[in-house]
Amino acid sequence: MNAKRYVRAHRQPIVVAASGLLLSVGWTVGTLHDVALLSAGLLILAAAVGGYDVAKKAFYTLRSGTVGINTLVTLAAVGAIVIGEYWEAAAVVFLFSLGNYLEARTMAKTRSALEELLELAPDTAIVRRDGETVEVPAREVEPGETVIVKPGAKVPVDGEVTDGESAIDQSPVTGESAPVRKSAGDEVYAGTINQAGALEVVATDTGRDTTLERIIRRVEEAQEAQAPTETIIERFARYYTPAIVVLAVGTYAITGNAVTSLTLLVIGCPGALVIGPPVSIVSAIGSAARSGxxxxxxxxxxxxxxxxxxxxxxxxxxxKGEPAVANVDGFGVADDDVLRSAAIAEKKSEHHLADAILAAARAGEGTARGTATDGGVVTDRAGDSAGPEPDGPTVSDPEAFDVVAGKGVVARYDGRTIAVGNRALLADRGLEVPSEIAAHAREREAAGETAVYVALEGEVVGVVSIRDExxxxxxxxxxxxxxxxxxxxxxxxxxxxxxxxxxxxxxxxxxxxxxxxxxxxxxxxxxxxxxxxxxxxxxxxxxxxxxxxxxxxxxxxxxxxxxxxxxxxxxxxxxxxxxxxxxxxxxKATRRNVSENVAIAVATVGLLLAGVVAGAVHMAAGMLLHIASVLLVILNGMRLLRY
The missing domain is CATH 3.40.50.1000 (HAD superfamily/HAD-like)
Known part of the structure; x- marks a missing residue:
């Protein structure tokens, strides 16, 4: 049973080796010992062994209405046997099978980035269950469970660090060159490597839902998806290959030379043309994936x-997308009151600048906990939904709230209207900006900060300046x-x-x-x-x-x-x-590479055709050069893996 599994798993190289061995023995018997009948039998057997899979593929493609490369090789081999060119038949089939095997091996290397991603996925995870730590398959971890990641171990899930501090090597997933420090509250991704320090992580995404799994699926889909150039070439090959058959038949009808006609079938194989663009594109997608x-x-x-x-x-x-309040300036109103009013208005906003204003207000910039002001921010007041923040005062909810897209927000609190936003928002509401405030805002903006105006009851009272590095x-x-x-x-x-x-x-x-x-x-x-x-x-x-x-x-x-x-x-x-x-x-390098591969393929066919006309290229030589051109475009495409 094990032998059968081995043969099934290694069928292609075994077939190529058997065909090559029969070809060698057949040639040796015929040349050195002059046993023509035995030599012919061995060469025909070599063609049959190497050509069985080729002929089977040709049959199925013909059934679907397509004349492909396998059809050309099968016709050439059968024709060569019919006219007694046994060596040519066996050599063509062996070289074609060897080329297919080498092509499959080298194409597999272009998908190495995907294999590397698959190897990143950890097999097991240490999970805390019922007060004990147990090791389970990583795919069985449930969202919400606590996972313990030891130093040197791979993170098995996407999640949030709840305890511990460490440096995480995220390069396998994001392509970042330097380890990233992680502590409580930070995100970690499955497949990344914990370098030092144990971490406790609450799983948010597990199994096929992790970032790594989504990346793997995306790379698989991208490598399978066809580019426009590939589609055009496949469409061209659909008509080109039958045209080669017609050309070979026409040549035989005119010249009566069966060898020349069969040689045309061999050299007309558009293998390099068909394989060139895909190998370039698959290599590039793999190279990009490794770089994040x-x-x-x-x-x-x-x-x-x-x-x-x-x-x-x-x-x-x-x-960086991490805006922070750089300065708060009130005009006729205390700076703290300006910030608190802005925070109330922005509390329900999802804008990134709102986060900065709320963070500054909750940090208690110059404000003692428990102080109420006419500016509208109240701490420890009945009805506050947020509750006390650990780092500072609570920001109350507005009584009414409206977002003005691209301009700011308008809210009501304690019966007063608060408008927070840019000049366009003020213009919409017919509010004029005093010259002193306008000049101050211009200064902050010239320094690269974003000036957010704050207006109370129709009067501009301050500016919150926000900087994003x-x-x-x-x-x-x-x-x-x-x-x-x-x-x-x-x-x-x-x-x-x-x-x-x-x-x-x-x-x-x-x-x-x-x-x-x-x-x-x-x-x-x-x-x-x-x-x-x-x-x-x-x-x-x-x-x-x-x-x-x-x-x-x-x-x-x-x-x-x-x-x-x-x-x-x-x-x-x-x-x-x-x-x-x-x-x-x-x-851009991929586009050049695709063009180079197309040029190599077209030039090879052109030179081979010229060689056939000149009588310098025969079937086996033609197939050898064809295989060489296929390997050349594959190796050229694989250069992109090292980009």
């Missing part, structure tokens, strides 16, 4: 190779793109002065400020209308309209985000902007 970049498929890879303009969102893309790699990424001739643009909803400051800091000359989400989409459309192939880099959620409109949507920091991994054309698993020029460069 997920590509949706060959179509998007090819499109990315044409990119000549990259549009960046500002917040969370060029900046630039990503360290932002300017290098922009410079790398510009150096390769790719235009860069920044699109932001921030005001013009803040936008200018950030754009100058990262080296972007073309920036568009004070844009609503639909206006960002319009900006992308205008860039495309100018003839640019545009990539939009954003967070994958807030910039959905512009990401969808761009030729290639690139989602930042997609690890752990279902929506980004599933919907983005290209997803950067880590918040690493340097991956953007690398991904664009890889896409």
């Amino acid at each position: 970049v997920l590509l949706k498929g060959g179509e998007h890879l090819e499109t990315a190779g044409k990119i000549d303009c990259v549009a960046f969102d500002k917040t969370g893309t060029l900046t 630039l990503r360290p790699a932002a300017s290098d990424a922009v410079a790398a793109l510009e150096d390769t001739g790719v235009r860069t643009v920044m699109l932001t909803g921030d005001n013009e002065r803040t936008a200018r400051s950030v754009a100058e800091a990262v080296g972007i000359e073309d920036y568009r400020a004070e844009l609503l989400p639909e206006e960002k989409r319009d900006a992308i459309e205008s860039l495309r209308a100018e003839g640019h192939v545009v990539a939009m880099v954003g967070d994958g959620i807030n910039d959905a309209p512009s990401l969808a409109t761009a030729d290639v949507g690139v989602a930042m920091g997609a690890a752990g985000t279902d929506a980004a991994i599933e919907t983005a054309d290209m997803a950067l698993l880590a918040d690493d902007l340097e991956r953007v020029p690398e991904a664009v460069g890889l896409s």
Whole structure:
């Protein structure tokens, strides 16, 4: 039984070896011992052993109405046997089978990135159940269970650290080069490696729902999806292969030379042409996956190779996306009261700036716990839904709340209206900004901060200035793109002065400020209308309209985000902007590589045809050169694995 399983698992190399051995013995018997009948029998047997699977594939493709490469080889081998060219028949079949085996082996290497990802998945997990720690298969861990990750062990689930502190090597999943410090409250991903210090992690996603599993599925789908070039070549081969058969028959009808006709069948095999583009694309997708970049498929890879303009969102893309209150200034009202009023208005908002304002208010900036003010923030007051925060005062809920998209929020508390937002929000409500406040806001914006106005009962009383630090790699990424001739643009909803400051800091000359989400989409459309192939880099959620409109949507920091991994054309698993020029460069290199492989395939067929006409190429030699061209395009495509 074990022998049968072994043969079944290694059928292809066994068939190739048997065919080659029979070919060698048959040639030796015929040449050295001049036993023609035995030699002919061994050579025919070599052709039959090596050609059985080839003929079977030819039969099934013919049944489906397709004349493929296997059909050409089968016709050539049978024809050679009929006219007594036994050596040619056996050699053609052996070389073709050997080529298929080598092709399968080398193609498997192009999928090595997927195999590496599969090896990352841990088999077991240590779980705390009923007060005891037990080791269970990782796939059996349930969400909400506490998993213990020892030093040096792989994290078996996606989850949140509840106890312990350690450095996690996330490079297998996100491509980050340096370990990331993790402590209570931080996210960890399955397949990453705990370097030092034990961690307790509450599982949020397990089994097939982990980030690693989603990445594996995406890479599988991307490597199977066909690129436009592949589709075109397959369509071409559908007509080209029958044309070769017609050419061979026509040649025999005109010349009466069966050997020349059969040789045309052999050299006409479009193997290198068909295999060239897929191996380049699969290699590129695998290389990108190892670097923490997920590509949706060959179509998007090819499109990315044409990119000549990259549009960046500002917040969370060029900046870290961790805004913090830098300054609070009240005019006629205490600074603390301005901050508290803004916090109440923003409490139900999901905007990233709201988080910064709430964090500052809860930190108790200059405010003693338990103090009530006319500004509207009350601590330990009946009816507060939030309860006391561990780090500072409670922020009360507004009595009414409304979001004005792209402009700010309007709320009511203690019978008073609080408006918090940008100049557009104030203009909508007919509010004038006093010159002193306007001048102060301009100063903060010129320093790269976002000025948020606070108005009470129709009067502007203060400014909350929010700073979001630039990503360290932002300017290098922009410079790398510009150096390769790719235009860069920044699109932001921030005001013009803040936008200018950030754009100058990262080296972007073309920036568009004070844009609503639909206006960002319009900006992308205008860039495309100018003839640019545009990539939009954003967070994958807030910039959905512009990401969808761009030729290639690139989602930042997609690890752990279902929506980004599933919907983005290209997803950067880590918040690493340097991956953007690398991904664009890889896409351009892939397009060149595909063109090179097509050129190699076409040139090989052209030279072989010329050789047949000149009488210099025969069947076995033609098949040998055909196999060499197939291996050459595979090796050329595999260069992308080292990009």
